[in-house]
Every structure is written in structure tokens, then in C-alpha cells.
Amino acid sequence: MFATAQAAYQLLEDLNIVYQRVDHEPITSVKNVPFTLPGPQVKNLVLKPRKGEHRFLVILPDEKQADLTHLAEILNEKRLSFVSEKNLVELLNVPAGSVTPLALPNDHDHKITVVIDKEIDQQDTVGFHPNINSTTLIMQFRDFEKILNHLGYKPLYVAI
DSSP, X not given: OOXXXXXXXXHHHHTTOOOEEEEOSOOSOSTTOSSOOSSOOEEEEEEEESSSSOEEEEEEETTOOOOHHHHHHHTTOSOEEEOOHHHHHHHHSOOTTOOOGGGGGGOTTOOEEEEEETTSOTTSEEEEXXXXXXXXXXXXXXXXXXXXXXXXXXXXXXXX
16 A cells, blocks of 8 residues: 555644645656646656665755766765666655655655755745555645654655
8 A cells, every 4th residue: 555645734834834735637747747737847856876784865956867876976875776666666665756855754764865956946846646646745845844844754866
């Protein structure tokens, strides 16, 4: 059983976070989305180093390509690659195409480091799926930081 939208909504309610809910066709990739969502949008990547159990949830503007070689250098790793769908389910309990920081409560062992691109405007809104890819929740970036803090994550802000 995958992480539920209800779990994401409960987290937001517990923290008194206001959001705008936008229901839409399922999105599995930010490429060629046939509609526009309000505000700046991001994409979420889960990466792993060549060795070790550590994982990175990388959040960057949706139109930006992640240079994994450059990112590995920034994070002091030899090489980064995408995690398998099986590993994604083990880590966050979500399928590929539904990666979201709202699934971080499922990272019970805190194997994930959250990495946020400095280009993301912290004075604006940001949108994330509530564990399902047919809805996007738009919230203030500062509220997203409140979620990370509540869950015990200290994000790294880097120029990707």
C-alpha cells in the first residue's frame, strides 16, 4: 500500500499550513504537461551515490536539467544516479512519478538529505503532489520549510 493523500493532508493540517489544491490529469514527468499550474513549479528527483545507503531528494525548477556530475561534486560524491522504482517505494512509499517531499514521513531511518536549488524563489509559492500525481498543492515556500523543520530535515541550498 502506497503513501496516501490523506497522510499528506493530515501533515499540512497538523502544521496549520494553508494551500491551494489543484486537481489535474496525472503527471509522471514535468515534460510536456498539457496545462499550467499557478506559480513556479518544481521537480523532485531521488538520487543515490555509487556506494552507501544515503539518498538525496533534489528539488529544482521544473524547466532545469540536473547535471548529475556537477551535483555529485557539490555533494562530495563520486557519482550520482537515480534510485530504482523499488528503492523509491522502500524509501518514500510512493511510485515513480509521484515523488514528493510530502512523503518524507515515510523515510523512517532519515536516509534522505533534502537538496534545494538556490534558484527556487523562497519568497514565492511551491507546488508538490500529496503522494498522488493527480493533484498539486501550492503553498508558500516558508510553509514548506516549516514542514521540513517539523520532520527533522535541514535542507542543503546549492546552485545546481
